[in-house]
Amino acid sequence: MAVDADARLSTGNPKLDKMLGGGFIRGRTYLVTGETGVGKTILSLQFLLNGLTHNETCVYVTIDERIEGVLRGAESLGWNFWAYMETGRFIPLELRLYAAEARKYGKESRAFVDAIFNATRGRRFTRLVLDPVSALAQGAKDEFYVREYLREIITMIEERFGVTTLMTTDIPTGSKRMSRFMLEEFLASGVIVLGVRQLGGTLVRTIYVRKMRWSSMDSTMYVFNIEPERGIVIGEPFDEFIKNRNLSAVPGTGVV
Secondary structure (H helix, E strand, O other): OOOOHHHEEOOOOHHHHHHOOOOEEOOOEEEEEEOOOOOHHHHHHHHHHHHHOOOOOEEEEEOOOOHHHHHHHHHOOOOOOHHHHHHOOEEEEEOOOOHHHHHHHHHHHHHHHHHHHHHHOOOOOOEEEEEOHHHOOOOOOOHHHHHHHHHHHHHHHHHHHOOEEEEEEEOOOOOOOOOOOOOHHHHOOEEEEEEEEEEOOEEEEEEEEEEEOOOOOOOOOEEEEEEOOOEEEEEEEHHHHHHHHHHHOOOOOOOO
16 A cells, blocks of 8 residues: 655655655654664654754653763764754653553553653644653563553554654564564554674674555665764665675675
């Protein structure tokens, strides 16, 4: 099923937009997943920065880190979110959630969404990031309640705000899971997977689209770098990267 280009929002990365079939579909929820430290927060901030530079109002919810630490990290890339805070178009919010609350997910999920509404003072906003949803009720013994808690939150956000939401989730190193609670990928309209491969003594960052509803997606795995000002920069397909790397190791190939 094709979706009109006007119904799309850019991720802030032209190559990723193309991989997704034109960008994110407005009003839907998307997941960025991967091990700790692969660049999920950077990708989510790149998404918000694209909206801010187009005069949109954007909300960033951090669940396990202080806002100041996140924005100082963004400054290291040359991204100044403080200026957008001063104009009121960038609205950061810290929300701490605890395992005990998950058993009362119905009430508490409404409180979570109400907190976002109160932070925006009822203003319309177009983009929302939840970073990371894997921190929701972390440590709960019964993941059933956490899953229902998360389902309630995502459903209520889509119905109440109609925004395009990007949520991140951490997975354990070496895990074959797609998400922490094995639910996020089913609730999301699309899934972007970030990873790190070790090749000899080099760590190579990878990105691919695992799922994209209502779009013709490119599921090729690509390599990427993180660069100042630009953020995540996607390069060649991983297979080509390996091929070129192998050729460069063969004397007389002319590849350097």
